[in-house]
Amino acid sequence: MKYGKNNKKTKERKREKINYFREFIKIKNHFFKDLNKKLASVKDKRNQSYVTYAPEIILFTVIMKNVSGIVSMNKMTRDFNNKAVINNIAASLGYESLEEIPHYDTINNFLKELEASELEKIRDYMIRELFRKRSLEKYRLMDRYWCIAIDGSQLFSFNEKHCDHCLKKEYKNKETGEVEKTVYYHTVLEAKLVLGDMVFSVLTEFVENETESVSKQDCEINAAKRLMKKLKYKFRKLNICLLGDSLYACEPIYQLCDEYNWKFIFRFKEGRAKTLWKEIEIIKGLENNEVNSNFTLGKQQFIRNLTYINEVSYKNRFINTVDFTETVYTKSNDSSNSDPITKNFVFVTNIKTTKENALKIVAAGRSRWKIENEGFNNQKNIRYDIEHACCLNYQAMKNHYLLIQISDILRQLLEKGSAAIKELKVGIKEISSRILEAFRRAPLISEDISRLNQHIKIRDL
Ligand SMILES: [Zn+2]
Incomplete structure (x- = not known):
């Protein structure tokens, strides 16, 4: 004491x-x-x-x-x-x-x-310096790829038009169809380097309308394409593995990854491509590429089931998938088990999946949430307030x-x-x-x- x-x-x-x-x-x-x-x-x-x-x-x-x-x-x-x-x-x-x-x-x-x-340019200099540090090498995926996550976030919103580049969202009355409220806002798309617990902004793409008269609003996928192009241009030789949520699991992004010689790991959800999802479900039942584990950590028991499948045919390409399910039982004080919590993640990737790397792919894919947690939330709520406009210009x-x-x-x-x-x-x-x-x-x-x-x-x- x-x-x-x-x-x-x-x-x-x-x-x-x-x-x-x-x-x-x-x-x-x-x-x-x-x-x-x-x-x-x-x-x-x-x-x-x-x-x-x-x-x-x-x-x-x-x-x-x-x-x-x-x-x-x-x-x-x-x-x-x-x-x-x-x-x-x-x-x-x-x-x-x-x-x-x-x-x-x-x-x-x-x-x-x-x-x-x-x-x-200043940030480019800083990121390049980090890549040169030997001590950061250990964060490469499979000793080779730097994981860079892409994700968007809303920054500022206003009730009145703030500038010519504002994105606009109209809220309509469900019965009359009349516009009740219009919100003007700015969003940003970020490429963030994931190094263990650290998440560093590498590139920023402001999602914006080029002029006020633009009819089709700039969307996240278009902004992502611009962002990827810049990333390739600035870090030409870097071995990149792109991480992203299911929004990015689509053909235009796969194609750019092919063109740039990048790897990718994207979360995949049923709604994103129903035929591919079905295909995965069928093969899962036939093949036996499983890695299962069962272990206890403190008061928690983990049961993990993982299935990896290579070369699933989808439209004009083959894609590899990892399907991961984790169930966690937590022991309470009277040593009975509480209700188990089960989470399922499916990832699509162009990395050939094997028994050895499947779990690493899952870990890298799951680290994407960091861009939200460590990246945006910490910047919004803890360290700074990126939603606070320091100047309206x-x-x-x-x-x-x-x-x-x-x-x-x-x-x-x-x-x-x-x-x-x-x-x-x-x-x-x-x-x-x-x-x-x-x-x-x-x-x-x-x-x-x-x-x-x-x-x-x-x-x-
Ligand atoms: Zn504006």
């Missing part, structure tokens, strides 16, 4: 001792040593005779806003208006001194003019979104890579507030910064 108490106190003391802002800078410099340079070299379209703040000051300020969990630009201006913050920004970027931090109007005006491709909105993606790469590496933080099991929200606290209270000095670059202990990711 006493030991536990002391242990808790030591932890508490350790927790107090960590400077979260320093940890953040360590991680940033370790993984992306040229990031400051990249921030400084974005194409600045402003009239240079009126420019007070260089691009890297503006961009770094927004990144710090995001990593410290501040949602609104107003709150950022209030929280950051402090000597320590100004010194920290200056020291991090290698400035001798800085008088003030940019006001949010200055930031938004800059982001209204900035081409989104400038921020995309469409271009600035896009740039704010991209800066959140860049910040999120840094944040996840901090959460998983900082030995000190990982050891203490600090919650995500607490990390945000601790970063803000350190950023506002303890100024780094320039000696600090150079030392941070020399000795660092990064946890194995």
